[in-house]
Amino acid sequence: MESRVILLLLAVIYTFKRIAGSDCVFPGEWHGSWSVGQRTIEIGPTTISQNGMCVNREGNKFLLLNKSLSNGKCFKCMVFTLWHHNLLQYKESHCWHHESISDVCSLINGDKPLKTAVRVHSTPEPCPFQGAYTFSYANGTVGVLHCDNPISEIRACSDETRFRFLFKQCPNVPGTYNQELDFECLATWENGEKFLYGKFTTGEKTEDTGSYRCLMYSLYGSRGEMSMSIDPTCQGLQSPSLGIITIKLSKDMSSLPRGSCKFSDFLFRHQKWRDLEGRFLFQLDDGLQMMSIKERKNSDDRFGISVTKLVLRCVERIRQNVIYSHVINSGEFIVHSTNNTCNSFHQCIRVNERVQDVVELIFGDVLEERKFACSFKETMKYILIPEVNTPSLCPLHLQGKYHYTDKASERTGEINLGCREDHEMVIETIGPAGTKSVNILECFQQWREDSATFLVAKYPGISGDSIQCLIFESTEFGVEMQGDILCEGNRRIINNKHINFLLHTPPETCYENIVMQSDQNPRPSIHNTHDSNRMNVIDYPSRGTVVSLNFILLSVLFTFALRWHR
Structure with missing residues (x-):
């Protein structure tokens, strides 16, 4: 009798495990959409689309139950290797009626193709080799001759996750062609040899799954070899020198920037600077004397997600501590620039320190040859402040409460400058x-130039937003307050909004406001209630909760089994 109860209990446990789906779950880092050849699969906690539901697992072997076939349910084995968070490789058996994981997985032999899955919308990775190369190549689909005249090129790009292939056609070598293609690096790994996986583009982002390629490479000194697949798999790559498409690399020494110099010391007070509009991040490398200029992808991002638009390497210092009007420090440099179209050139730049933590960066003309003199006729100019900044005192000589008139719209209002808080400016506008x-606005930095006061101010708590450069100048009619994104005083538009106010003088003093505030409760904090990243969240039961539920269900089934037996 006892043996029958034990057998019955084991049957209940087996049935329960089958109902609950056992402990077979796919790792969380695998979840999402993956491109496999010309199709896309979805990996969830317990399922893989087009393949079935996981019912058993041994290490990296997964047994999947597929009920969608016309001949009823069947079982498939899939064996996975995660080489990179962007890349999975696997082999799979055909669908079989056995449900033993060892039996089904034994159907996978050496002839089964190795499939490569790359994460859809992968975040690019830095490429394993940087700089410019020349190369010859052979297209093994039509022959073994290497195309080496004319020589082909690999060009470095400003973004280290990309480089550009310039394939040249050789007249007497079949299977060669003239084509420029950007290659975006998505994954690197080692498995006896070094591998690189990425995607060819024509300069525009594309989701064409046929553009993925697998490369096996070897670099030694200034030379190297590389073999490339002809499809999104890594099939056909036997070694860096043996594959369907083979490439022989040589470092292009002529493209390396000649000379070196150091940028002005005041630039390195901070490693990261930003422009006033919040569009660009300027990142400095003290060791390499290099400046990378990154652009935010959209207005919702800070600089966590960005594209490198330009890389500047200091190659020659032209002038140091040049004296310009209203500048406390200055320097002029020749830089070797690489842009986001993978072109390199020499260019002049000038950096001016207007006041501590406010830098003016001016780009001069591109030089056809480095020996040519610097010119700043056609210039781009940016005002830079540290990416991380804290408020400071508003101008004390302007402190007070002003009535103002908007000269562009004739609207009126009040400006409270440094009264409510000594680092705040409150602008109240009365509509029609x-x-x-x-x-x-929070005051950040200020300085005087002749009769004008310059104030850099920002909206509190909004990191990526535009920062204002305001210019105050006393006139016989009052104080002119004007906006100028370049802090020059001759441009009045910021983000298509005119800032051109007349502040009526004399202002009211802050004393009355301070007395009134001291008799009142502290004012509530002002919060930004807009949160575009908020989303509905479904709370799934924790593993402990699942275990408890499993135990309860198992107890119920066991009790039912005993009563049925009696």
């Missing part, structure tokens, strides 16, 4: 229907 709008 008597409605009021309030903007709060």
